[in-house]
Amino acid sequence: MHQNQAGTDPHHVLTMVNVPYKKTQLYDELTDGYEIFEHYYDVMMFLAVLCYREGEPKTDDYKGGGEGERGSIGIERFHGNSHYHAIVASLAYQRRGNPEAMADVEVHANVIPQYAAGGLEVYEEKFGDVAGDPTDAIANYINSCTEDGNPQREDDELQTILRNFEGLGV
Amino acid sequence: MDEVTDGMEHSERELARIRKRVLEAEKEKLNLRLPRGINNDIERIIREEIN
Amino acid sequence: MRLQRLSLTNFRQFTDDSIEFAHGEGANVTVVHGSNGSGKTTLLNAFTWALYDAVDFDTRPERLATEGAMAAANPGEKIEVSVTLEFEHEGRDYTVTRTAMFRKRSNDDFNGEIEDSDVVVEYREDGRATKVENERTALNNIIPQRLSELFFFDGEDIDELAGVDNQDRIQEAIQNIMGLTILERATRHLDHVAGEFEDEYAKYGSDELRELVQQKRDLEGEIDNLERKRKDKQREEERFAEEVRDIEQKLSGFDDSSRLQNQRKEYREREKQLKADIDNITERIRDEINDKGYAPVSMPLIRETAEELDQLRQNGVIPSDLTDDFLDSLLENKQCICGRPLESASDEYQTIESSKGDAPAEGVEQAALMIIGQLSQFSDDRSAFTERLEQHIQERNEKQQEIDKLLEYIDDISTELGEINDAIEGSKSIAEWEAERDRKSQAKDDAIREGSRLKEKIENKEEEIGNLEEEINDLREDRQEAQLARRRQRAAELVSGEIEEKFEDLKQRVRQLSNQTVSGTFGSVASKDLHAEITKEFRLKIYQDLPDRRVEVEKSTGERQIASLAFIGSLVKIARQRYESDGNSEYFTGGIYPLVMDSPFGALDKSHRREISRILPTLASQVVVFATDSQWEGPVEEEMSDVVGKHYRFDFDPGTGSGEYPCTRIKQEQTPTTY
Numbered sequence: 065m066h067q068n069q070a071g072t073d074p075h076h077v078l079t080m081v082n083v084p085y086k087k088t089q090l091y092d093e094l095t096d097g098y099e100i101f102e103h104y105y106d107v108m109m110f111l112a113v114l115c116y117r118e119g120e121p122k123t124d125d126y127k128g129g130g131e132g133e134r135g136s137i138g139i140e141r142f143h144g145n146s147h148y149h150a151i152v153a154s155l156a157y158q159r160r161g162n163p164e165a166m167a168d169v170e171v172h173a174n175v176i177p178q179y180a181a182g183g184l185e186v187y188e189e190k191f192g193d194v195a196g197d198p199t200d201a202i203a204n205y206i207n208s209c210t211e212d213g214n215p216q217r218e219d220d221e222l223q224t225i226l227r228n229f230e231g232l233g234v
Numbered sequence: 235m236d237e238v239t240d241g242m243e244h245s246e247r248e249l250a251r252i253r254k255r256v257l258e259a260e261k262e263k264l265n266l267r268l269p270r271g272i273n274n275d276i277e278r279i280i281r282e283e284i285n
Numbered sequence: 286m287r288l289q290r291l292s293l294t295n296f297r298q299f300t301d302d303s304i305e306f307a308h309g310e311g312a313n314v315t316v317v318h319g320s321n322g323s324g325k326t327t328l329l330n331a332f333t334w335a336l337y338d339a340v341d342f343d344t345r346p347e348r349l350a351t352e353g354a355m356a357a358a359n360p361g362e363k364i365e366v367s368v369t370l371e372f373e374h375e376g377r378d379y380t381v382t383r384t385a386m387f388r389k390r391s392n393d394d395f396n397g398e399i400e401d402s403d404v405v406v407e408y409r410e411d412g413r414a415t416k417v418e419n420e421r422t423a424l425n426n427i428i429p430q431r432l433s434e435l436f437f438f439d440g441e442d443i444d445e446l447a448g449v450d451n452q453d454r455i456q457e458a459i460q461n462i463m464g465l466t467i468l469e470r471a472t473r474h475l476d477h478v479a480g481e482f483e484d485e486y487a488k489y490g491s492d493e494l495r496e497l498v499q500q501k502r503d504l505e506g507e508i509d510n511l512e513r514k515r516k517d518k519q520r521e522e523e524r525f526a527e528e529v530r531d532i533e534q535k536l537s538g539f540d541d542s543s544r545l546q547n548q549r550k551e552y553r554e555r556e557k558q559l560k561a562d563i564d565n566i567t568e569r570i571r572d573e574i575n576d577k578g579y580a581p582v583s584m585p586l587i588r589e590t591a592e593e594l595d596q597l598r599q600n601g602v603i604p605s606d607l608t609d610d611f612l613d614s615l616l617e618n619k620q621c622i623c624g625r626p627l628e629s630a631s632d633e634y635q636t637i638e639s640s641k642g643d644a645p646a647e648g649v650e651q652a653a654l655m656i657i658g659q660l661s662q663f664s665d666d667r668s669a670f671t672e673r674l675e676q677h678i679q680e681r682n683e684k685q686q687e688i689d690k691l692l693e694y695i696d697d698i699s700t701e702l703g704e705i706n707d708a709i710e711g712s713k714s715i716a717e718w719e720a721e722r723d724r725k726s727q728a729k730d731d732a733i734r735e736g737s738r739l740k741e742k743i744e745n746k747e748e749e750i751g752n753l754e755e756e757i758n759d760l761r762e763d764r765q766e767a768q769l770a771r772r773r774q775r776a777a778e779l780v781s782g783e784i785e786e787k788f789e790d791l792k793q794r795v796r797q798l799s800n801q802t803v804s805g806t807f808g809s810v811a812s813k814d815l816h817a818e819i820t821k822e823f824r825l826k827i828y829q830d831l832p833d834r835r836v837e838v839e840k841s842t843g844e845r846q847i848a849s850l851a852f853i854g855s856l857v858k859i860a861r862q863r864y865e866s867d868g869n870s871e872y873f874t875g876g877i878y879p880l881v882m883d884s885p886f887g888a889l890d891k892s893h894r895r896e897i898s899r900i901l902p903t904l905a906s907q908v909v910v911f912a913t914d915s916q917w918e919g920p921v922e923e924e925m926s927d928v929v930g931k932h933y934r935f936d937f938d939p940g941t942g943s944g945e946y947p948c949t950r951i952k953q954e955q956t957p958t959t960y
Binding site: 098099100101102106109110113114116117146147148149150151153154155157158163164166167197199200202203206207209210213215218219221222223225226228229 | 567568570571573574575578579580581582583584585586587588589590591592593594595597598602603648649651652653654655656657659660661662663664666667668670671674675678
């Protein structure tokens with residue numbers, strides 16, 4: 065890992081980049097409340113991919129409005145987890161439309177909360193009227209995502225793409 | 235035991251008649267709660283049959 | 286006797302109502318049902334009032350007139366209460382109308398004072414109308430009052446008939462139905478008359494004879510007293526025996542209760558365990574969501590991105606071979622990418638040097654390769670999530686099903702416990718109940734001992750009488766009057782003995798006849814291998830057939846009722862058979878009687894109600910049943926729908942408002958057989 069000053073090297077993870085986000089009660093509900101997700105950033109990732117799948121990333125009010133709604137998480141939380149890093153890089157790429165975004169930490173920090181905020185709305189739509197424990201509703205929804213496509217064919221396609229990249233140190 | 239029977243025989247027919255008449259008398263009064271005078275009727279029957 | 290119609294005017298809660306009775310083959314049942322207190326018992330009493338001027342009301346027996354009518358009347362006015370019963374008997378159509386006038390004495394007098402009570406009996410035969418003069422006798426000849434308890438039957442007494450020590454009632458019923466009462470009475474009366482003749486004998490005889498006869502009379506008197514005492518002791522014994530049985534039932538209830546409670550506790554613990562298991566599973570589901578839930582949801586994102594990255598690779602935007610190693614080799618070989626020679630410290634050299642590890646292309650490439658590198662993981666996690674989730678859900682469902690079953694069992698047990706605990710009323714502990722049972726058992730034994738002692742005394746005295754009679758026999762009395770009286774006495778005694786023998790013999794014969802029907806009826810409905818029988822001692826017993834022997838069983842309430850009904854049915858049948866075959870025998874009178882039953886279903890469970898419903902229509906040619914709504918609805922209604930010819934409902938208005946009085950209207954319902 066190269067040591068560089070903050071701001072001069074956008075390509076490497078620095079411990080100082082924070083991700084501001086709109087922190088609603090849902091975060092608490094799904095972690096301390098119903099103990100479905102372990103950390104807030106787990107919730108955020110779920111909301112973000114939920115938004116990518118079914119909604120639109122928000123361009124306003126995604127950092128939180130009033131008191132207690134302005135949350136902040138260090139970017140290393142996402143980069144430290146390999147799935148999340150892949151998701152975050154993909155979201156950045158999809159959002160900005162250019163490959164550089166994949167490696168741009170600041171873009172990541174901007175894009176994550178946009179999708180997370182969009183995900184809040186999707187969540188409300190899908191699970192808003194579930195009274196009490198949403199575990200089953202969420203589990204069933206996630207399961208239905210698999211059934212929506214053709215998992216076998218998709219997996220084959222991914223394998224093909226993976227093999228295409230072999231020889232590149234993958 | 236002859237002593238018991240002397241003067242005490244009753245013919246079969248006598249007894250049968252008494253029986254028939256007694257039962258008829260009872261039958262007539264069967265459906266009354268208290269068959270008044272039935273004892274007198276029976277007494278009379280026996281007196282009539284045995285004399 | 287075939288019932289046709291019953292009409293009531295101002296009779297208790299019936300202001301002006303009537304019922305027609307079903308008759309004929311197939312649909313011979315008339316059913317009347319209503320809520321409790323709506324008037325079923327009143328209807329039963331209407332029959333006996335019309336026929337015999339006899340009523341048996343639990344509440345306010347003196348209040349015959351309808352309260353509403355009395356309320357509306359002024360003091361001094363009279364209310365007419367009447368009941369008309371129309372029936373057919375031996376070719377004649379009878380109309381019996383009993384009327385009673387009640388005068389209201391004061392403003393708050395609801396009973397009224399009875400004036401002018403009258404009964405009118407008429408019949409039509411071949412179109413001609415005739416009035417019957419000796420009403421009481423005529424009615425008693427048609428359906429004797431002594432039989433009315435059998436045919437106008439309060440079902441709540443039905444238990445008594447087949448109750449544990451009710452052989453007297455059974456004997457009485459048998460006697461009554463066959464007119465065997467004649468024989469029983471004849472015996473009694475002849476004995477009495479024999480006594481009179483013996484007194485006469487003594488009157489005309491010697492002093493010695495008088496003395497002996499007097500002694501005999503005295504002994505007879507003593508025996509009567511002892512007999513009375515012995516009967517009292519016997520009743521005492523029976524009463525204590527029943528009390529002991531009740532307590533033992535309570536005690537077994539305690540046993541059952543604790544057994545059931547333990548069972549229920551077990552079930553509850555298992556339920557708790559299962560609930561914990563379910564919570565566990567749900568936790569695991571949550572773990573799956575947290576660990577792998579991202580995968581299925583993010584598939585489109587990853588796929589689309591991967592495809593685009595693949596495209597970039599194809600287009601060369603992501604260099605496929607520009608790595609640190611290559612750059613190093615370029616530097617070593619002092620060659621630029623473009624192929625020109627590199628000079629250390631030249632700008633180009635610097636550029637390439639600085640590209641190493643931080644070429645923009647490499648950061649992007651790194652990110653791209655990182656994403657691609659995750660593809661397998663995403664696929665694997667996605668399938669793993671689905672697989673595991675399904676497993677968890679199935680497991681959870683199985684456990685939930687088990688919980689549902691347990692809840693059912695627990696519920697059943699709780700209900701059963703509730704019933705048992707109701708039966709174990711009172712605040713005594715088990716030890717206290719046992720102590721009381723022992724006391725009563727002791728008291729019963731005492732009564733038995735007393736009874737035996739008395740019996741012995743009686744036997745001794747009878748022996749003494751026997752000796753006296755021998756002495757009396759030995760006396761030769763000379764006077765003709767004495768001899769005549771003696772002969773008459775003997776005649777009476779002999780005839781009495783004959784008749785008594787015949788009586789016992791006939792009772793047994795009727796018992797056997799009755800048994801045929803009883804076992805047939807009982808066998809056709811009762812479950813398990815049970816059969817019912819009236820023993821030689823006229824006890825109604827129920828047996829279970831085992832491979833090698835027969836065992837008497839404790840009758841359940843349901844079985845007792847079925848057996849009692851079967852017994853009554855058998856009597857009705859025998860009476861009818863006798864009537865149709867014997868004509869004018871000395872003592873068999875017989876007759877065709879209807880069966881009017883008030884609440885024969887009592888507190889029975891559904892399956893017993895169903896069974897009783899099946900046999901009721903077969904018991905007599907005409908059957909009238911009163912029941913509560915809840916007894917009627919359900920299995921009873923189902924079983925009887927084919928045989929109900931007339932169906933009525935009591936529409937009871939309790940009259941709770943001021944100025945209102947209880948009133949019942951009788952409403953006719955449709956029956957499938959109405960035509």
